[in-house]
Amino acid sequence: MSLDAPRGTGADLVEEWTPEPVVETTTPFEGIIFDVVRERVDLGAGGVVTRDFVTHPGAVAVLALRELEGAPHVLLIRQYRHASGGHVWELPAGLLDVDGEPPWEAAARELAEEVDLTADEWHVLADDVTSPGAFPETVRIFLARGLHEVAAADAHQRTAEELGIRPLWVSLDDAVDAALDGRISNSATLVGLLCAGLSRGRGWSTLRPHDAPWPAREAQRAQRS
Structure with a gap:
């Protein structure tokens, strides 16, 4: 059946961020940062179904890039993630947990x-x-890009997991190879590295402005407000 599906183009690949009607909402668990929400959703012909999900404020990640010996290098950090039980390589990242803070300013802060x-x-x-x-x-x-070190007097005092952060400059090509080889597993880092590799090959023509629309986040914020 799928082999007979219609053919499309890139113009067809537009996501629609419109939620189906919610019949009932409850919160079985409230946590420090995340809650577990249970909703009964009317899917029309699909009937009314019950779905659980974990709320999240959203996040940002930063692929910091600089030229070293004529080759682009990306800054990765190794950090302990208790929920996953591992010390993983990531891009610098953090939650969008400051009310009213634009995402790019949150990224700069992180x-x-x-x-x-x-x-x-x-x-x-x-x-x-x-x-x-x-x-x-x-x-x-x-x-x-266009990176500078923070003045020593203004450096952030890291605690908890952040105290053990290990930074490492790696060539973009090596980092992409590590992603493809299964040596990097963090989702945002994989997406960032692979997209950077592709965008670089296109002369960075795919880059969007720092304040470009973000339909998925805007829709979810509207849904939960």
Whole structure:
């Protein structure tokens, strides 16, 4: 049946961020950052179904890029993630948990807090909904260039997991190879690295402005407001 599906073009690949009618909403669990929400959703011909999901404020990640010996290098960090039980390689990232803070400003804040860097040039590299079936985390991945170190007096005092962050500059090509080889598993990092590799091959023509529309996040914020 799927072999007979109609053919399309890139113009057809537009997501529609419109929720189906919710009949009932409850919150079986309220956590420190995340809640578990249970909703009964009317799918029309599909009937009324019950779905659980974990709320999330959204997040940003930063692919910081600089030229070293004539080759683009990306800054990765190794950080402990208890929920996953591992020390994983990631891009600097953080939650959109400051009311009214634009995503690119949140990204700049996280870059400064986690790796003591600022950037002159910001673009949107990619958007990611990490697990749309159960965990509606929207992540915007930024490309940051024109990097500078934060003054020592203004450096963020890291604690808890952030205290053990290990930064490492890796060539973009090597980082993409590690992603394709299964040595990097963080979703936002995979998306960021692979999109950066493709965008670089197209002369960075795919980059969007730092304040480009973000339909998935805008729709989810409207739904939960």
